[in-house]
Every structure is written in structure tokens, then in C-alpha cells.
Amino acid sequence: MQPLLSVECLSKNYGHGDIFHDVSFTVDAGETIGLFGMSGSGKSTLGKCLIGLERVSSGHVLFEGVDLFTLSERKLRKLRPAMQMLFQHPEMSMDPRMRLCDSVTEPLAYHERRKRSDVFLDLLPLIAAVGLRSDLFSCYPNQLSGGEIQRAMMVKIYSLSPKLIIADEPTSMLDMSVQAQIFGLMKNLQKKNNTACVFISHDPYVMLAMCDCIGILDGVRFRMMSAEEFAEYVAILSV
Numbered sequence: 474m475q476p477l478l479s480v481e482c483l484s485k486n487y488g489h490g491d492i493f494h495d496v497s498f499t500v501d502a503g504e505t506i507g508l509f510g511m512s513g514s515g516k517s518t519l520g521k522c523l524i525g526l527e528r529v530s531s532g533h534v535l536f537e538g539v540d541l542f543t544l545s546e547r548k549l550r551k552l553r554p555a556m557q558m559l560f561q562h563p564e565m566s567m568d569p570r571m572r573l574c575d576s577v578t579e580p581l582a583y584h585e586r587r588k589r590s591d592v593f594l595d596l597l598p599l600i601a602a603v604g605l606r607s608d609l610f611s612c613y614p615n616q617l618s619g620g621e622i623q624r625a626m627m628v629k630i631y632s633l634s635p636k637l638i639i640a641d642e643p644t645s646m647l648d649m650s651v652q653a654q655i656f657g658l659m660k661n662l663q664k665k666n667n668t669a670c671v672f673i674s675h676d677p678y679v680m681l682a683m684c685d686c687i688g689i690l691d692g693v694r695f696r697m698m699s700a701e702e703f704a705e706y707v708a709i710l711s712v
């Protein structure tokens with residue numbers, strides 16, 4: 474069976490040597506792959522390359538067998554709903570001038586050319602699933618907590634029924650208890666929809682909680698490990 478995402482020999486530099494080099498791995502439907510590395514190791518850059526938000530210096534990314542970097546802007550835009558990214562700073566991902574109900578309904582209203590009020594009604598089960606009250610959606614982002622905004626972001630992203638989510642440290646700005654709740658929600662939604670996820674973090678415990686396999690970006694050689702191998706790697710690091 475063809476993997477959902479095939480990453481082949483990716484390298485990236487901004488003119489001062491490679492940030493990452495010769496990165497290859499695959500992601501199947503429903504699978505969660507971790508990308509682990511210290512700050513500045515290139516995790517966010519790689520995450521953006523995986524969905525064509527950033528160009529690579531060499532290599533290929535195939536989404537359902539299609540090389541993203543050979544596509545025109547228009548064709549890439551058509552694929553966008555299937556590949557979504559959840560960012561680290563939820564408050565920066567939502568337009569501060571828009572009420573949440575307008576932000577979360579915008580993508581579906583745009584892609585399906587539907588009225589936002591109709592889309593919002595369809596999103597009520599998803600809103601309940603992430604544990605938010607629907608009346609919160611008449612608020613602006615600055616009236617909500619970070620955890621509430623990240624849940625609203627999840628409504629926005631999952632409304633598009635993506636096949637792949639790149640989650641770039643989505644909980645690193647949230648406190649531990651909210652973090653655990655968001656992980657639980659992500660796992661449930663992933664399972665329900667068979668969504669694949671590339672989960673980015675500098676926190677080994679987050680990797681172990683969320684991922685089936687983990688790729689390590691440490692400026693040397695990109696290595697993909699099973700969760701068991703990663704647990705041993707972390708144990709050695711912390712001695």
C-alpha cells in the first residue's frame with residue numbers, strides 16, 4: 474500500500490549550510506510520527522516543508538504519490554484542506570479582529586462556498602467534542618485562554634477532515650493539565666478520522682505519549698526510531 478506521505482532525501486539550507494540533511498521517512502494513514510530535536514534544529518522548517526509551505530533545497534515530498542514541489546500554486550491550494558498545520562502559538566493563529574465563529578467557519582465556507590452560519594451548525598458536534606461551549610464562539614481571541622483558542626484551532630483544522638496534520642509544538646505554551654487534555658482530544662479525533670499526524674516537539678515525554686515512531690533532528694544524521702528505541706535513547710541522554 475502506498476504511504477500517505479513519503480519524504481525522500483530532504484535537505485534545506487538558507488545559504489549557511491544545511492539545517493537538515495537527507496531526511497527520509499514515510500507516514501501511513503492514522504499513524505503518528507514524531508520529530509524531535511532541540512530548539513533551532515530545524516523542526517518547524519521541516520514541518521512546513523512537509524506540506525509545501527516552505528521550499529526544500531533538495532529532495533521530494535510525495536502526498537498520496539504526488540510530488541508537492543512539482544505542483545502549481547493552484548493545484549497545491551486544492552490539496553491544502555487535506556494537509557493542515559497546528560502551530561505553537563494559538564493566539565497568533567487566529568485573526569484577532571475576527572470572532573471565533575467567523576475564524577473557524579472560514580475554511581469550509583471558502584472551500585465549499587457555503588454560508589458561515591450553516592457551516593457553524595455543522596460544526597456543533599466537533600465543538601462539543603473538543604469540550605467548548607458554542608457561545609464562546611461569539612468572542613474574540615483576546616477574550617479566551619490559550620487552551621480555549623487551541624481547542625478552537627482544532628475545530629477549524631478538523632472541520633476540513635484533513636488526512637495529515639503537522640502539529641508543531643501545539644501545547645508547549647499551555648500548562649501541563651491542559652496539555653494532557655489536548656493530547657487526549659487529538660488522539661480521539663485522529664482515531665475517529667484515521668488522520669495521520671507528524672508531531673513536533675523538543676520534549677521527549679511528549680514524543681513518547683503521542684508517537685508510534687520518532688525521527689531525531691540533531692544536525693548530524695536523521696534517524697528514525699521506534700518508541701522503544703527512543704525511550705532508551707532518552708534514558709542514555711539523561712544519564
Ligand SMILES: Nc1ncnc2c1ncn2[C@@H]1O[C@H](COP(=O)(O)OP(=O)(O)O)[C@@H](O)[C@H]1O
Nearest residue numbers: 487492510511512513514515516517518519690
Ligand atoms: N526564513 C529563514 N531564513 C533564514 N534562516 C531561517 C529561517 N527560518 C528558520 N531559519 C533558521 O533555521 C534554523 C532552524 O529553525 P527552526 O526550523 O525554527 O527550528 P526549531 O523549530 O527546531 O526550533 C534556525 O537556525 C533558524 O534561525
Ligand SMILES: [Mg+2]
Nearest residue numbers: 516517518641
Ligand atoms: Mg520550532
